[in-house]
Amino acid sequence: MDLRHTQVKVYRQASREISATAAENSTQQQDQPSTMGPNTKLPASDSPQLCLHQPTPEECIQIWSKTAAAWKDSLTVPLYILEAQYLTTVPLARNRGMTTWVLADASLPANHRPLLCSSESFRKRALASDAHGNVKECVVHGIASVFCPAEFRGRGYGSRHMRELAAALRRGWQGEGRGASVGCVLYSDIGKRYYARLGWRPHPRNAHFAFPPAQGGVAEETPARARAQVVAERDLGALCSRDEAMVHAAMATPCSATARRRVVVLPDLEHMLWHIRKADFATAYIFGKIPAAKGAAAGSAPGKQVWAIWTHRYYGHPDHVDEAVEGVGEAGGNVLYILRLVVEGDGTANRPREEGRLPPLPMTEKETEEYTERKEALEAVLRAAQSEAAEWRLDSVKLWEPSPLVERMIEESGIEGVEWVEREEESIASALWFEEGGEGEDGGGGGDGDDGEGVVWVNNEHYAWC
Template sequence: MGSQDIHTDLPNSDAPELHLSHPTENECVKIWTNTSTSWGDSLELPEYLEESLFLTTIPLAKDGGMTTWILVDKNLPPDNRPIVCSCESFYKRSLTSDADGNVEDVVVHGIASVFCPEEYRGRGYAARHMKELARLLRNWQSDYAKVVGSVSYSDIEKAYYAKLGWIPNPTNMHFEFPPLKTPKSSLVEEVTESDLPELCRRDEIMIREAMAAPAPGVKKRVTILPDLDHMLWHIRKGDFATRHLFDKIPQAKGAIAGPLGKQVWAIWTHRYYGRHDAESPNNVLYILRLVVEGDMSANQPVGVDGVGPVLPNEQSSYLEAVLQAAQAEAAERHLDSVKLWEPSPWVQRAIKKSKIDFNVVEREEDSIASGMWYGENGDIVSPPIWINNEHYAWC
């Protein structure tokens, strides 16, 4: 009989004996078993347990990058205590910048997998868990750099997390494209895993340059860096599912077009929320990061076009070819849509002028990016402008 079956006399959510701790290996299995019905996607329980363990060993999560938190009674021993709520936090390299373009390397924690077992719901444990977490994350893993905030991607109403201090981002928009069986354009080459380190390195250089540009009227900007660890975390998760479903892993991790200095590239991942042969599985090819070299409207606050030369017309062709490659990949891999979060103003205009079918969606009930932001003294402050609210940062 498990510990959660033994202890039925639980403290109230405001009881001082409740605190955040970290689970044992056996308690992790218990958590994953409980969450499998919500987040198992296309995997059966044994595969989901295997995936959950695997995801602790890959970039972004390994070497302390991911921390699992549990709300428990401090008077009870490990492996013999009810876990009334749990979640994970991810250490994310980030940048802030002020109106004058002074850039600082900082840390943002990503909060994921907040879960309260059904038998413990309605008692305020999740709210207590998050309040404790907000307090601890202010200085958690601050050896590398100052912690400036934490972000979550909620699938419940915006008001719940807002009341706890995580304020929804003003926009949570994405473009959605249908899968398309089409030959790959001669303009496009596949992005393979071996290409990712260099592309991420170049991308970070462009982001740092944009964040160093003055932004009059903008008190503070923040961006989570789209580094290799972020890309590989999503890609490894997608690869695990594709290996399970199809007994093979897709080679293409994205697409690239154009010569150096004018290149357009996308890095993507395959997400199977259900079996590909099920009715309406709603599986998605997520474009984790889209880069257009020379796009001065990129890496800027939403709605800011930036300044600089007009991009050559061929870059619109490169963008269209890259997006069509994503549509073709979705069709080949039995995915039901392609989603691109928060593209730049230039990309939005180029898509609208292209021949590509698309819908624009403002998310109101799922993957709502929200942030809690800390001031110099650790107090909660008003949100900075969040740059690049793209899918690579989701966790």
């Protein structure tokens, strides 16, 4: 409790001290003479003068000022700029884990050059495994916030930026001592075709379950042995460590149905805290407090437990629904995203779907008892998520790509109003792989379910989104 109060106090003080400065800087950027005069000739997208740079702090303010209209969500523009600065200091981003990139003319000086396109990349711990279960640590880069200002669109700068970025990441950017860079992933909000043309093939399963918030703010009762407990921030480290061990064990299991490589972004503590810090910032602004529950857990003992880690996402201020960006958040509205769902003993999890064979029916009496216990624990955790969504005025709970076993259990549960949604335009997970499945320097690798010669991307879940 003291930690959360301290965080809220810090955010409020930072907002007072920095928001005015950010707004002033933004105004100054707008008041400065433009480097694009009426006679300025933009370089062609294939010009050798174009290359990637890391922007200056002043140029970052310029980027955030321009992207605010699309991505500020529930925040004001000054607070969005403050949040962007803050999110460079949190887990996953800090210690050079995050890099901002701009495409610009190398002949022009910093702070006096048009920023033709910008993006961010995040270094993500990952595992790669072959058909025999030989596992190696590696790096997968997450690409985010790809933005081309309106005045520079239609000239090929976005495509040039992405090709240059893929080449830079392929060379092992920020991967020192962490294993090879095996690929990069992104989450397209403009459908599947644009990035597929550049080599990022969409994952074949971009889908999720959507649950309504609890009616009246209280979920239905579940059996006493499956009552969910709050997962606090102090619990996350131990849960993530247990989860990582299970992922590693699954990746070390030989594949019988495919000879392709498997790659998984690890569901580590840094990923969870990056999402949670973003949510903390928004809830501190909207409500003046931070959620105590970072997830929920149920089950009788280690080895038989179920837990979810979640984050709160406000695409619009809940008091000003008319100001929300239409359609943002996959289906509109504010969302409690389940970042990671773990069902201990789930033999269909952390592996390619064709490997995730469901337990045969009928089951033995002991198998039935264990299955029922896990199903009740899962239902308790999901109902806790519904209650959390209701308490924090969120419009839905979303669970990306559950395992085959979890899918079956949800379909058998008594939870009402559950929908299965296939995403076609927004949050389209797409990957370009660099090793053993790539097609040349700028070519794409494979995705799960392509031609059988690519890479299987395991666990397309929300924790890896950026």
